[in-house]
Amino acid sequence: MLIMTLGILWCKIAARIFNRMPQEINIQLSQSAWIYFIGTFNWFLLKLCAITSGKDLKLFFVALAGLYTMSTTGTYIxxxxxxxxxxxxxxxxxxxxxxxxxxxxxxxxxxxxxxxxxxxxxxxxxxxxxxxxxxxx
CATH class of the missing domain: 1.20.5 (Single alpha-helices involved in coiled-coils or other helix-helix interfaces)
Known part of the structure; x- marks a missing residue:
């Protein structure tokens, strides 16, 4: 957050002191890339619904074990x-x-x-x- 704040301040100060505006960044993704990202997001949401609905108990316990492992690891490391x-x-x-x-x-x-x-x-x-x-x- 500190780096983001410094970046914003630097852009504002540079715009006033040097009369320079930051360059616009134009990112364009192809249609196949968008389809891949949306498909991955949709798959993630479907898995999340399967976990929360209780239809797939094996997946629920795997998610529970993964979250517990991450919590325990985060406590010590x-x-x-x-x-x-x-x-x-x-x-x-x-x-x-x-x-x-x-x-x-x-x-x-x-x-x-x-x-x-x-x-x-x-x-x-x-x-x-x-x-x-x-x-x-």
């Missing part, structure tokens, strides 16, 4: 450090993956197999014990 870490990871992780692709793929496959086993175990030990409503003929 400042935004500037988080942005720096994300930019650093986006710059280095693709190169590391290209270098160690086979090792990463084997470890990821083991992790996915472990998560599936835990999911099946949870299903057997917890979800199968919940009584279900049966239709009567």
């Amino acid at each position: 400042s935004s500037l450090n988080l942005i720096y870490t994300v930019i650093l990871a986006l710059g280095t992780l693709p190169a590391l993956y290209a270098r160690y692709e086979t090792q990463v793929d084997t470890i990821a496959a083991r992790c996915i197999k472990g998560v599936k086993n835990l999911s099946q175990l949870f299903h057997v030990k917890v979800l199968d014990k919940i009584p279900r409503h049966r239709k009567l003929n």
Whole structure:
């Protein structure tokens, strides 16, 4: 906000002292770009409606977990450090993956197999014990 305020003040002072008006910026987007932006915004609104209506409980819990994770992360890590870490990871992780692709793929496959086993175990030990409503003929 401080930078925006300084920019506005600089434009006003420069216009009075140097008799210069700021140049107009003309941004034009093609029709396909507008269609893409509007389609993305529409998709976002549809997902938001699906989350808030309760029709897709899986998506609701994913959104809930994501918001909780962001809240917890924001409590312990400042935004500037988080942005720096994300930019650093986006710059280095693709190169590391290209270098160690086979090792990463084997470890990821083991992790996915472990998560599936835990999911099946949870299903057997917890979800199968919940009584279900049966239709009567």
